[in-house]
Amino acid sequence: MSIGRKEALAVGVGVLLLVAAFVVPDLHLGIVTPLIKMSPGELKSFADAAPIFGWWNAHVGWGTVPAILIGAAAVLWGSTIAQRLSWRALTLTAWATSFAWAFALAMIDGWQRGFAGRLTSKHEYLRQVRTITDIPEAVRTFASRIVDFQPNSWITHVSGHPPGALLTFVWLDRIGLGGGAWAALWCVLIGSSAAAAVLVAVRALSDEPTARLVAPFVAVAPTAIWIAVSADGYYAGVAAWGIALLALAVRQRVRWPWLAATGAGLLLGWGIFLNYGLALMALPAVAVLLCAVDWRTAIRALIPAVLAALAVVAVFAVAGFWWFDGYTLVQQRYWQGIANNRPFQYWSWANLASTVCATGLGSVAGIGRVFDIKAIKARSGLHLLVLAALAAIVFADLSMLSKAETERIWLPFEVWLTAAGALLPAFTHRWWLAVNVIGALALNHLILTNW
Template sequence: MRREAVAVAVGSVLVVAAFVIPHLDLGIVTPLINATPERLRSFADTAPIFGWWNTHVGAGTIPAFAIGAAAVLWGPPLAQRLPWRWLPWLSWTVSCAWAFSLAMVDGWQRGFAGRLTARHEYLRQVPTVTDIPEALRTFAGRILDYQPDSWITHVSGHPPGALLTFVWLDRIGLGGGAWAGLLCLLAGSSIAAAIVVTVRALADEDTARAAAPFVAVAPTAIWIAVSADGYFAGVAAWGITLLALAVRGSVRRPVAAAIGSGLLLGWAVFLNYGLVLMAFPAVAVLLGAATWRAAVRTLVPAVVAALAVVAVFAAAGFWWFDGYLLVQERYWQGIANDRPFQYWGWANFASVVCAIGLGSVAGLGRVFDIAAIKRRSGLHLLVLGALLAIVVADLSQLSKAETERIWLPFTVWLVASAALLPPRSARWWLELNVIGALAINHLILTNW
């Protein structure tokens, strides 16, 4: 228990410091500089979480409490007894219901249907895309701000795959915030199933069963429903899952799984520039291969498939590296210039603690196991890969604030570390996660 206690103590101190320090007038160690009181309230009221203090309840309150209580009381034993073929499906179903109920605490319009229709969101740009090939050819030229035809904030900050997704959804007759939200909810909540399947492939079935309740009611659900980053995280998660299944030979056609992994991870990079950092979890999965030959047999088709996605976008007129360089300029044209690294460089990690819950932080205390790392334990390596991706993202200074949402593709894997907790204490850590998620969602009106 010593490692869990140390991890939770460090995480708790980090969160308390991140919430308290903005109110101590410590100069540049603040979430926002050059700001009026009104601007501070708008963008840093509940730093390190992006939102506003607002104690509230809603239509989702009772379902959320019921799902959380049921997960704590019956989740662990049910996960142990349920036939395996049903466990990923149940994990996905519970995660979807949990995320939707948390969203509905803020109401149907504010919490779900209207989230992706805000003025900076993708759906505001969808009606302007009348010629998809032309939009792709001119995409990079419209990234920088202060131009007559600049893309709106979220569109400019991401590769064209994100916008294309919602344009395609609209073209097939599923336009509007509710359908877009449903896509993000289903893709994001499917991460629970992806993690369970991955943990079984990299560790064993007992470990996967231990992880299931934690990933089903993870606090990350607050930001999965309904932000586009939930969709991005879902795509990336299944890319890692297919990679794990391929490298461990857990499927009949490992080459096909490797190709599928490459296509998904390649597509993910065109949803979010930061998802190039999924290379760290992917390499971690390959390092856990039984033999180097198995790793190479998986790596080659996966890389070829990912490069095929790059080639398609290049042929359509969008070069990823051009977009990435321009989006860095756009980043510093905005509010990022007033968010000092002296605060966010460490407060970002406090938002990670809030997103994964203290129960998962306790699990992280067991990831730093030298013996397990030396024997190339797949789960340990995968979680460490996700942690490394987060550290690199933080040091890039291109992720300052809102990381509870932006880092979802990485933080969801940290929740899996709870499977390493001793069974006798797992339920208490799960309860702590549920309580934390309910508290955040009812005390803070989150922006996402």
């Protein structure tokens, strides 16, 4: 396989980031380190496998064989199948494959440790669910409980997110789907659907042949390691479908574009009440609007989308939670915790190494081809979406509110980066897919990830 100059440069930078991020913690370079002012035990707990949040632990599980088989099948036959299936069958197959891939990767760590128990740890949402006896009261007093070191403070993950995230798991519990296994299934099911959403968006904004090239890359992306099973996988799925519906609206690929735009606004509006960082999905949304048939179509899609998103904001405001209050207070809570001990001098660039792990070097190679001035001027949907996702990551990184754990936190942006592999020459796709699959399998077998 010959490697072009652009992808060689991108992969070279990616490999350099990976090597530096994994090696620097052992060099004791003062403040250029994952953690400061921490005991050896705390370093082991929070930075053993930095820049990935996890612990070095070579292991196998009953998910090992299925994961290898799914990955191998995608490499050997994924591109061929993507060309032969009907469009509807392809989107469903991409979703199903992504789900199976994520579940198999989780099962490498075992049922309890890798799946059912992930969302039941002391910092996770399910520990808070049992304390919610009055949902309206919980929403009304939500902001007052964000700041730490008070008797009624929310636990870590609840305090770090708007109330929509907690409400989701409370509602699941109320309808009889309580416990770690159901919560994990919800996150994997919604998170893996992002594969189908990306295909829908790329087909609407570029064309179907391009979307078919994307399919294998999103179906077995390394992001699946953290989609199974973190709540951020759920957030990524919601945001991805919001962008996909907006793409259908601006390109008028549905009978009622206004309805698709309204759905997009509801999902993206709900998204910012799941995760404050999803406000940055405004950048992919702008990329979609730039691909509109004309400016009038863009406006016709934008108005119902914005009104629908504002309706979500209004519902929460009436219920007693104002988003901007929560965002201000969560920054205070953020600096009350371990963020104070995570130096920006390391994480400003090690975050990007985590993103390389989550998207795979095959996708990084594709990113090397996204800076194509001719394609950008032609408003190529795939190029603009990937660039917008990259811009969102840069802003998130510079905010200093995402130091570490970004392989999980940036999933809503990373799922779009995985599509960049389609920009590579078609005859190299199998090899780059293999690089992604092998990388994901190696990570999941060598590191016991926290998510």
